[in-house]
Amino acid sequence: xxxxxxxxxxxxxxxxxxxxxxxxxxxxxxxxxxxxxxxxxxxxxxxxxxxxxxxxxxxxxxxxxxxxxxxxxxxxxxxxxxxxxxxxxxxxxxxxxxxxxxxxxxxxxxxxxxxxxxxxxxxxxxxxxxxxxxxxxxxxxxxxxxxxxxxxxxxxxxxxxxxxxxxxxxxxxxxxxxxxxxxxxxxxxxxxxxxxxxxxxxxxxxxxxxxxxxxxxxxxxxxxxxxxxxxxxxxxxxxxxxxxxxxxxxxxxxxxxxxxxxxxxxxxxxxxxxxxxxxxxxxxxxxxxxxxxxxxxxxxxxxxxxxxxxxxxxxxxxxxxxxxxxxxxxxxxxxxxxxxxxxxxxxxxxxxxxxxxxxxxxxxxxxxxxxxxxxxxxxxxxxxxxxxxxxxxxxxxxxxxxxxxxxxxxxxxxxxxxxxxxxxxxxxxxxxxxxxxxxxxxxxxxxxxxxxxxxxxxxxxxxxxxxxxxxxxxxxxxxxxxxxxxxxxxxxxxxxxxxxxxxxxxxxxxxxxxxxxxxxxxxxxxxxxxxxxxxxxxxxxxxxxxxxxxxxxxxxxxxxxxxxxxxxxxxxxxxxxxxxxxxxxxxxxxxxxxxxxxxxxxxxxxxxxxxxxxxxxxxxxxxxxxxxxxxxxxxxxxxxxxxxxxxxxxxxxxxxxxxxxxxxxxxxxxxxxxxxxxxxxxxxxxxxxxxxxxxxxxxxxxxxxxxxxxxxxxxxxxxxxxxxxxxxxxxxxxxxxxxxxxxxxxxxxxxxxxxx
Numbered sequence: 001x002x003x004x005x006x007x008x009x010x011x012x013x014x015x016x017x018x019x020x021x022x023x024x025x026x027x028x029x030x031x032x033x034x035x036x037x038x039x040x041x042x043x044x045x046x047x048x049x050x051x052x053x054x055x056x057x058x059x060x061x062x063x064x065x066x067x068x069x070x071x072x073x074x075x076x077x078x079x080x081x082x083x084x085x086x087x088x089x090x091x092x093x094x095x096x097x098x099x100x101x102x103x104x105x106x107x108x109x110x111x112x113x114x115x116x117x118x119x120x121x122x123x124x125x126x127x128x129x130x131x132x133x134x135x136x137x138x139x140x141x142x143x144x145x146x147x148x149x150x151x152x153x154x155x156x157x158x159x160x161x162x163x164x165x166x167x168x169x170x171x172x173x174x175x176x177x178x179x180x181x182x183x184x185x186x187x188x189x190x191x192x193x194x195x196x197x198x199x200x201x202x203x204x205x206x207x208x209x210x211x212x213x214x215x216x217x218x219x220x221x222x223x224x225x226x227x228x229x230x231x232x233x234x235x236x237x238x239x240x241x242x243x244x245x246x247x248x249x250x251x252x253x254x255x256x257x258x259x260x261x262x263x264x265x266x267x268x269x270x271x272x273x274x275x276x277x278x279x280x281x282x283x284x285x286x287x288x289x290x291x292x293x294x295x296x297x298x299x300x301x302x303x304x305x306x307x308x309x310x311x312x313x314x315x316x317x318x319x320x321x322x323x324x325x326x327x328x329x330x331x332x333x334x335x336x337x338x339x340x341x342x343x344x345x346x347x348x349x350x351x352x353x354x355x356x357x358x359x360x361x362x363x364x365x366x367x368x369x370x371x372x373x374x375x376x377x378x379x380x381x382x383x384x385x386x387x388x389x390x391x392x393x394x395x396x397x398x399x400x401x402x403x404x405x406x407x408x409x410x411x412x413x414x415x416x417x418x419x420x421x422x423x424x425x426x427x428x429x430x431x432x433x434x435x436x437x438x439x440x441x442x443x444x445x446x447x448x449x450x451x452x453x454x455x456x457x458x459x460x461x462x463x464x465x466x467x468x469x470x471x472x473x474x475x476x477x478x479x480x481x482x483x484x485x486x487x488x489x490x491x492x493x494x495x496x497x498x499x500x501x502x503x504x505x506x507x508x509x510x511x512x513x514x515x516x517x518x519x520x521x522x523x524x525x526x527x528x529x530x531x532x533x534x535x536x537x538x539x540x541x542x543x544x545x546x547x548x549x550x551x552x553x554x555x556x557x558x559x560x561x562x563x564x565x566x567x568x569x570x571x572x573x574x575x576x577x578x579x580x581x582x583x584x585x586x587x588x589x590x591x592x593x594x595x596x597x598x599x600x601x602x603x604x605x606x607x608x609x610x611x612x613x614x615x616x617x618x619x620x621x622x623x624x625x626x627x628x629x630x631x632x633x634x635x636x637x638x639x640x641x642x643x644x645x646x647x648x649x650x651x652x653x654x655x656x657x658x659x660x661x662x663x664x665x666x667x668x669x670x671x672x673x674x675x676x677x678x679x680x681x682x683x684x685x686x687x688x689x690x691x692x693x694x695x696x697x698x699x700x701x702x703x704x705x706x707x708x709x710x711x712x713x714x715x716x717x718x719x720x721x722x723x724x725x726x727x728x729x730x731x732x733x734x735x736x737x738x739x740x741x742x743x744x745x746x747x748x749x750x751x752x753x754x755x756x
Contacts, residue, residue: 027090028184028216029055029078034087036073048074048084049239055232058214060206062227062247064263065236071220072113074236075186078218079596080104092184102183105598106134109182111190112596114589115169118368119162120375123154123172126161127179132364133597134180141179148175151205153198167193174202185209187219191226203229224259235263242266357606361599365607369581373611380615383577387569387619388626394565395631399558402509406445408455408464409436412472420448426532431475435498435524439468442516459503466502466513471495482539515554550720551634559634563714564687566623567649567707572678574616574653575660578608579670582661591751601751605658605744609651616650636721641729645714648736652706655743662750686711709735 031053048070055061065071076082077089080096080103092108094101102108117126124145131141145157152171161169174190185206191199207229209215219230227233228247235242235250243250243266247259256262373380413432414420420433436446447464449455455467471477477495481488488496500517504510522540529536545553552559585591594604624642627633635642657674664670682688684698685707691699702708713732716722722729 026056027054028057028092029053029061029218030088030090031074031078032088032090034074034077034089035085036070036077036082048077051087051239051241053234053241053244055216055218057216058210059231060210060217060219060227060229062230062233063218063220063236064224064227064233064259065220069236070239071236072188075188075218075220078103079108079110079186081592081596102598104596106180107183108596109177109180109185110593110596111173111177111187112589112593113188115166115173116589116593117161117169117173117176118372118590120160120372121368122158122160123149123164123175124157125371126172126176127157129364129368130176130179130597132360132367133594133599134182135360136180144179145175148178151201167195170194171198181209181213181215183215185215185217187217189220189222192222199223199226224263227259233259235266237263237267237270240270242270356600356602358598358600358603361603362607365594365599365603366610369607369611372581373615383573384615384618384622387573388622390569391566391623391626392631394562395558395627395633398561398565399556401443401512403443404445405443405509405513406447406464407439407513408458408467409446409448410450410452410455410467410469411436411448413470413474424531426528428475428479431478431524431528432470432498434527435520436468438520438523438527439517441523442520444513444516456501459501462503464503465506465509466500468517469499469501471497474498550636556634559719560715561688562627562633563718564682564685564707564711566627566646567711567714568678568682568685568687569623570616570620570646570650571653571656571681571707572674573619574612574650575657575674577612577615578654578657579661579664579674580657580667581608581612582658583664583667583670586661587666595751601748604751605655605747608658609654612654613647613651616654617647620646620650633718635718637717638723641717641724642714645710645717645732645736648733648740649707649710652736652740652743655740655747656706658747659743659750662747681705681707684708706736706739 031051034048034051034053036048051070051074053074063071063074073082077084078091078096080091080101089096091103092101094103096103118129121129124142127145127148128138128141131138131144136144148154149157152175154168154171154175155164161172164172170190170193174187177185177187177190191202194202203226206217206219210217210231219227221227230247232244233247233250234244242263245253250259250262251257254262254265256265411420411432414430420436421430422433422437423429440446446468447458449458449467452467452469455464455469458464459467471494473495477492480492481496484492498517498521502510502513525539526536528534529539547553582591585594591604595601620643624639624646628635628639628642660670660673664673684694684702685691685705686702687707691702691708691712694702710732713729716726716728724730724733
């Protein structure tokens with residue numbers, strides 16, 4: 001078949017092969033017209049562009065190219081972790097991610113570039129985890145471990161992964177991929193950091209499993225010449241294939257001694273014509289080399305340098321940097337594209353469609369999370385003990401009345417301010433001193449001054465919280481005011497009053513002093529009424545406060561704030577725990593590796609909820625114990641509803657932590673997001689100030705936040721003793737349950753779709 005194309009204003013004729021007849025029995029992976037792009041608007045990056053690829057079953061396929069050319073992205077698409085913008089991928093009889101394809105799943109063995117192992121696990125435990133994920137029995141795993149340790153020359157199986165060298169860790173990662181004898185083995189640079197002898201042993205093993213077990217292997221490597229043992233290699237550059245042929249054929253047709261020279265020669269050819277093609281056929285390369293012999297690498301260096309330009313640079317493992325030209329405006333060859341093979345027919349029952357969890361997946365995940373916690377005892381003790389420390393600090397420091405507040409006193413009624421003489425009984429002399437005695441009982445420190453100016457100066461300097469002043473005829477004027485009542489003149493009223501000037505810069509302290517001053521005067525009046533055999537009610541303000549319906553006569557701020565503080569502590573500690581655990585797994589590649597193994601996002605989140613629920617339950621019980629039984633926070637409700645609310649709050653925090661870990665890419669950003677959400681939650685959820693005091697717009701926002709209705713619900717249980725049948729209580733349970741469902745849904749969707 002002959003086609004003509006126009007390259008650089010020259011006419012060239014190339015011979016192309018006829019399209020191959022596809023057969024499901026011949027090929028393990030087929031990629032047709034793949035296009036995958038990502039990047040920002042400022043720096044768009046082409047990863048895969050118009051790429052065609054074929055991997056026959058039972059062969060080793062070497063995928064070679066410079067760093068950043070798209071190898072890892074292509075592998076992610078093959079294993080179903082990235083989606084193409086256009087084109088198709090066929091893997092092991094179906095499309096990745098479709099029902100019954102087994103991709104992602106146990107049909108694939110995947111070794112990523114990252115180590116992607118749990119450092120706290122031993123080699124044996126690591127193999128057991130990945131074996132369970134693949135559905136292997138424990139006995140079978142142990143048999144394979146012995147072989148892999150011997151084959152890969154690994155330390156004893158009891159050695160912790162974090163105690164191994166970098167090369168040993170990569171070999172453990174390779175062992176995890178080989179463990180379950182997959183149909184398709186995808187290895188991303190498995191021989192990096194491996195000594196030459198062991199590298200050759202690994203290649204020999206790959207050759208054996210392809211011939212004996214008909215396993216298909218796709219491998220990328222830094223060492224290009226080691227792929228001579230591959231049955232087929234694909235050379236990638238700038239998101240396109242330069243060639244896809246056997247190593248021997250490439251070396252022969254390009255008259256090169258090694259594959260690095262072949263790669264460089266094809267790169268220069270690509271630059272020369274300013275073309276990026278998804279697959280450059282060998283016939284095209286041979287014809288181009290025949291018509292333009294100046295491309296020979298043995299040519300004058302000046303001619304070679306003309307093929308380099310600075311439009312875009314791509315550095316690689318294969319020698320000097322070479323540049324790739326933009327494809328815009330370049331004529332394209334109308335290449336014949338092989339049709340995709342039909343998908344295998346898979347029989348599914350209704351149970352397969354409604355099933356959410358795979359038992360052996362959940363077993364492995366719960367065991368893995370539990371083992372991680374047991375191996376990090378100091379961290380877990382800190383996590384469990386931290387909420388206890390926080391609730392203790394809250395109960396000891398918040399809500400108690402300030403003590404030993406200083407007041408400056410100017411008493412013109414007595415000349416000797418140091419010895420204020422008190423009279424007992426129904427005696428109306430030095431009544432100011434009797435009142436000050438009751439004021440001292442309110443835990444105030446009284447300091448006497450000779451003049452109004454001196455006392456006012458002390459308050460202005462911040463050395464006292466207020467000043468109390470009595471006139472020189474206070475007792476006589478107060479008696480006349482009582483006797484005359486309605487006929488009292490202005491002078492009598494003024495002299496019988498106690499002049500008070502407070503520092504109200506601190507609202508809590510200012511209101512407390514006002515309360516103490518009034519309480520001291522009421523007690524003073526009660527005492528005088530009893531001494532003078534008069535009914536105390538006759539001289540009191542005609543407003544009587546009976547026993548409150550709910551709460552104490554003197555409100556306790558600790559009781560008000562405790563429900564919100566308890567929920568906030570549990571909520572944000574759960575956020576920190578779950579987001580940290582998820583980010584560690586994600587950033588070290590363990591999450592991605594698990595998803596490729598067939599684990600679903602729902603299973604991952606559920607396993608974390610199960611294991612961390614135990615920790616959070618312990619935190620909740622300890623917080624309740626210290627708050628209610630040790631520090632005696634008022635509780636008139638049933639403990640079971642308090643515990644359920646606190647536990648639901650912790651679950652909500654866990655699910656919010658999942659969202660945080662899915663949105664952000666680093667622990668630092670997760671910390672910023674968690675800290676940034678903490679203060680709005682505290683301010684807007686009625687924890688330290690009633691919702692009724694907010695702006696109307698903020699009040700509407702507050703009512704839909706996770707902790708607002710739940711805080712009010714817990715406050716109603718503790719302070720009012722209400723049960724679940726009250727709307728104010730069950731609204732909180734409904735609200736926090738809805739938020740748990742919302743956060744879980746968002747997390748699952750982000751895990752499923754964030755990677756494209």
